[in-house]
Amino acid sequence: MNGLYEHKDYGSLSDKVYRFLRNAIAEGRYQTGDCLVEMKIAEELGVSRTPVREALKQLELEDLVTSHPNRGVVVKGFSIEDLQDVSTIRHLLEGQAAFWAAQRVTDEQLKELREVVELMEFYTAKNDISHLVALDTRFHELIYEASGSRTIRHILASLHHNIRKARQSSLTLPDRAPNSLAEHLSIFQAIERRDAQAAKEHMEAHVAIAAGNRMSE
Amino acid sequence: MNGLYEHKDYGSLSDKVYRFLRNAIAEGRYQTGDCLVEMKIAEELGVSRTPVREALKQLELEDLVTSHPNRGVVVKGFSIEDLQDVSTIRHLLEGQAAFWAAQRVTDEQLKELREVVELMEFYTAKNDISHLVALDTRFHELIYEASGSRTIRHILASLHHNIRKARQSSLTLPDRAPNSLAEHLSIFQAIERRDAQAAKEHMEAHVAIAAGNRMSE
DNA sequence: ACACAAGTGTTTGTATACAAATATACAATG
DNA sequence: CATTGTATATTTGTATACAAACACTTGTGT
The missing domain is CATH 1.10.10.10 (Winged helix-like DNA-binding domain superfamily/Winged helix DNA-binding domain)
Structure with missing residues (x-):
C-alpha cells in the first residue's frame, strides 16, 4: 500500500x-x-x-x-520561518513534479491515481479525515513517482515529515476537505489529458491554498 | 574561506x-x-x-x-535525464534563493559578495578557470546563506556535487567566462539594491544558460 | 587572587567480536 | 528432471572494547 x-x-x-x-x-x-x-x-x-x-x-x-x-x-529544531520556507519550496517542486508527471505518466500510474481520487470522493462524503490524509499522501507520492525524477522524489521525501504535518493540519480545517477533493480532481484530470502546464498550475494552487501562502510570484 | x-x-x-x-x-x-x-x-x-x-x-x-x-x-549512478532534472530543480531553487537573499541579505554578506565579484573580474581578465570555478561556487554558497533558508541551503548542498560538475563543464566552454561574469554582476547588483524579483530572474537566466536549458516555462 | 598547567572524567571515533539474516551449493525426494 | 530441504558461507546488524579528543577541575606558582 x-x-x-x-x-x-x-x-x-x-x-x-x-x-x-x-x-x-x-x-x-x-x-x-x-x-x-x-x-x-x-x-x-x-x-x-x-x-x-x-x-x-x-x-x-x-x-x-x-x-x-x-x-x-x-x-536544531524548526522555526516558523523554516516551516514557511518549506511550504514555498514545496510549491516550486510539487508544481514541477506535476508538470513532469503530465508528460511522463504511464497508463498504470494513471490508473492508480484514478483509484485514489475515487477513494477520496468516497471518504470525503463520509468526512473521514484520517483516511483522507493517507490518500492525500498517496496521491502526492504517486505524482512524485510519475514525475520520473529521482531527485525530486528524493527531495520531497526528505521533506515528507514536514509536509505530512502541514497536510494534517490543513485537512482538519472546516470544509477544507471538499475543496481539497476538487483540487485533486483538477490536477488528476490535467495529468490525464497530458496537459503539463495546467497540471503545474493546479498543483501550485493546491499547495498554496493548503499552506498559508507567501510566495515570490 | x-x-x-x-x-x-x-x-x-x-x-x-x-x-x-x-x-x-x-x-x-x-x-x-x-x-x-x-x-x-x-x-x-x-x-x-x-x-x-x-x-x-x-x-x-x-x-x-x-x-x-x-x-x-x-x-545507483546518474542518468542523463537525472542530470537534466537536477539542473531544472536548480533553476527553481536558486531563483528562489536569490529572491530571498535580496530580501534578507546582511551588510556583511553583501560585502563578501562584492569581494567575490571583484575577484571574479580579476581572474576573468587572466582567464584563470580553476580560480573562477572556486569563486563561482563561493558566490552561490553566499547566496544560499544570505537566503536565510536552512532548507534551501540543505537541499542545494546535497545537490552540490552535481552542481559543481555542471559548473566546471560550463565554464570551460570558450568565451563563457566573460558572460558568466556579467551575469554574476547583474545578480549581485539586484541583490545589492534589494530587488528580489530582478535577482530571481537574473539567477534563473544564469542557471538556465549555464546548463543546457529544458524548463517548464 | 589570578593565570596556567596537569590530571581526571566524559564523550566521541574506531576497531573488533559475535549474532542474525540471507544467498548458495548440493543432496534427497517426488 | 524439477523441487524442496538442509548445510555452509558470506554479509549485514549489533554489541562491546579501546583509543583519541575535549571539557572541567584542581593544584601550583607568581
Missing part, C-alpha cells in the same frame, strides 16, 4: 531509534540546543551505541541536528 | 571513506548496479567496517546508492 518512504526494514533497531528521536524532537521532548549523548539514548532505549549513531547520522543528513566533530550533536 | 559544505572534520576516517566512494562512483570506478561490500572496501582502504558503514549511510541519504536491508547496498 505505502509504496514510497519505506526506506528500509522497519524492524531494525537503527530505524526504531531514528523514529524515536525524530518523534522526540517533533514533540519537543528534545528542545533546540539540547545535546544528544549517544550513551544516554542507548541506555534509555536499551540498545548499544551503534544503532544510535546510525540514527543520529540520519537526523544530521536530514538537518534536524548538527554534529560537531568530537563534541557531539545538538538539536 | 570555504564556509559551507565542510560537513565535518575532514580528517575523520568516515569522511575519507565517504569522499573515496563518492569519487569512485563519479569516475565510474564503481558502476551502476555494483554491489558495495563493506568488508572489501574496508580492506581496500585499510580501515574497519565502522567508518565504511557511516560513509555508505551518507551516500544512501544522498541517493547515490540504495540499501537493501541485510543484503547490502548497490550503486
